[in-house]
Amino acid sequence: MNKKILVTGGSGFLGSHLVEKLLARGDEVLCVDNFYTGTRRNVEHLIGHKRFELMRHDVCLPLYVEVDEIYNLACPASPIHYQYDPVQTTKTSVHGAINMLGLAKRVKAKILQASTSEVYGDPSVHPQPEGYWGNVNPIGIRSCYDEGKRCAETLFFDYWRQHQLRIKIVRIFNTYGPRMHPNDGRVVSNFIVQALKGEDITIYGDGQQTRSFCYSDDLVDAIMRMMDTADPVTGPVNIGNPHEFTIRQLANLVLELTGSRSKIVSRPLPQDDPLQRKPDITLAKELLDWSPSIELRQGLIKTIAYFDQLLKGEAEVPASLS
Numbered sequence: 001m002n003k004k005i006l007v008t009g010g011s012g013f014l015g016s017h018l019v020e021k022l023l024a025r026g027d028e029v030l031c032v033d034n035f036y037t038g039t040r041r042n043v044e045h046l047i048g049h050k051r052f053e054l055m056r057h058d059v060c061l062p063l064y065v066e067v068d069e070i071y072n073l074a075c076p077a078s079p080i081h082y083q084y085d086p087v088q089t090t091k092t093s094v095h096g097a098i099n100m101l102g103l104a105k106r107v108k109a110k111i112l113q114a115s116t117s118e119v120y121g122d123p124s125v126h127p128q129p130e131g132y133w134g135n136v137n138p139i140g141i142r143s144c145y146d147e148g149k150r151c152a153e154t155l156f157f158d159y160w161r162q163h164q165l166r167i168k169i170v171r172i173f174n175t176y177g178p179r180m181h182p183n184d185g186r187v188v189s190n191f192i193v194q195a196l197k198g199e200d201i202t203i204y205g206d207g208q209q210t211r212s213f214c215y216s217d218d219l220v221d222a223i224m225r226m227m228d229t230a231d232p233v234t235g236p237v238n239i240g241n242p243h244e245f246t247i248r249q250l251a252n253l254v255l256e257l258t259g260s261r262s263k264i265v266s267r268p269l270p271q272d273d274p275l276q277r278k279p280d281i282t283l284a285k286e287l288l289d290w291s292p293s294i295e296l297r298q299g300l301i302k303t304i305a306y307f308d309q310l311l312k313g314e315a316e317v318p319a320s321l322s
């Protein structure tokens, strides 16, 4: 029998890729989204598919449906979007987790949380293993996201200890790919859109801060493997590509691959911007028999092709910025 799977945040960047892969595997998918940063366009090609249903709903409100598995991805992920309405960001992480955990408890569903490398804050341990507790400012401008996601992890573990829920937690490191919103504000989409439009490439700070970039297909493969692990496995498990780049290296690579003549310009480094980030993926390799297969150059070529196509049409403005 087909599994019935709920994907919250299913019309966002990662959610829409996940929904597609689940449908391709033969599952029934209920996609729940309030279109805060996601767009209907990301899933409109699936509307009419007999195993796909799209529901506009805010996870801060209770949801009564019958499902076997829940992937909880609903949450703005880009700093400019999650900082636009920070109270709503914490509510989405915390109330959203409570509601989805309550739902999982009632229907005895397995539930996976899309957590983040931001739980490590500005890390003093490098690379970051799952056992590192992090270095997080509880009252800064990133805290609505970081602490919201940390609290969601706490809730997941308390529902597991107290109600024996079947939980899975993945900590996702910077992931990019087609279907990121052109106004998303994260570094990969910003640089590509700027390069393709011939606008200045905006490096925040000196560009020596590092990130490790994972391509969306690799990420989705890993989180589906995580959901399918045997029940004693809860995570958290880091998912990401351990190849680390400075932001300046990324800018130069985007310029090379687009052939753009955009200039690189400096902008102030935002408060609490982590200086370095790189996942230790030893656990993911062991537990999931997974490691990323698409390197940055290859993934950027695919992503640039997507944005090139998109920019020839009109892009919608996400609800969080309209």
Ligand code: NAD
Pocket: 008, 009, 010, 011, 012, 013, 014, 015, 032, 033, 034, 035, 036, 037, 038, 039, 057, 058, 059, 060, 072, 073, 074, 075, 076, 077, 078, 092, 096, 114, 115, 116, 117, 171, 172, 173, 174, 175, 176
């Ligand atoms: P995204 O902004 O494209 O997707 C988030 C989706 O959640 C959007 O479709 C948005 O409309 C929806 N959403 C937001 N608030 C909601 C609410 N209250 N109710 C219902 N839907 C809501 O971002 P993404 O990159 O696809 O991120 C997906 C998940 O993965 C997020 O939880 C994010 O924190 C996590 N994550 C992503 C990355 C990354 O690099 N992409 C890294 C770490 C964690």
Ligand code: UDP
Pocket: 061, 062, 063, 064, 065, 098, 099, 100, 101, 102, 103, 104, 105, 106, 107
């Ligand atoms: N909930 C939901 N769907 C369900 C069951 C519960 O959205 O099918 C929500 C409901 O709002 C509830 C929350 O999940 O407040 C937590 O549920 P739980 O059973 O853990 O706690 P309680 O109902 O006692 O608050």
Ligand code: UDP
Pocket: 078, 079, 174, 185, 186, 187, 188, 190, 191, 202, 203, 204, 205, 209, 211, 247, 269, 270, 273, 274
């Ligand atoms: N960044 C940048 N220029 C941009 C957007 C981002 O230099 O136009 C930097 C940002 O300051 C951070 C890194 O790129 O150091 C990654 O930022 P992003 O918002 O993609 O994700 P983060 O990992 O900070 O959540």
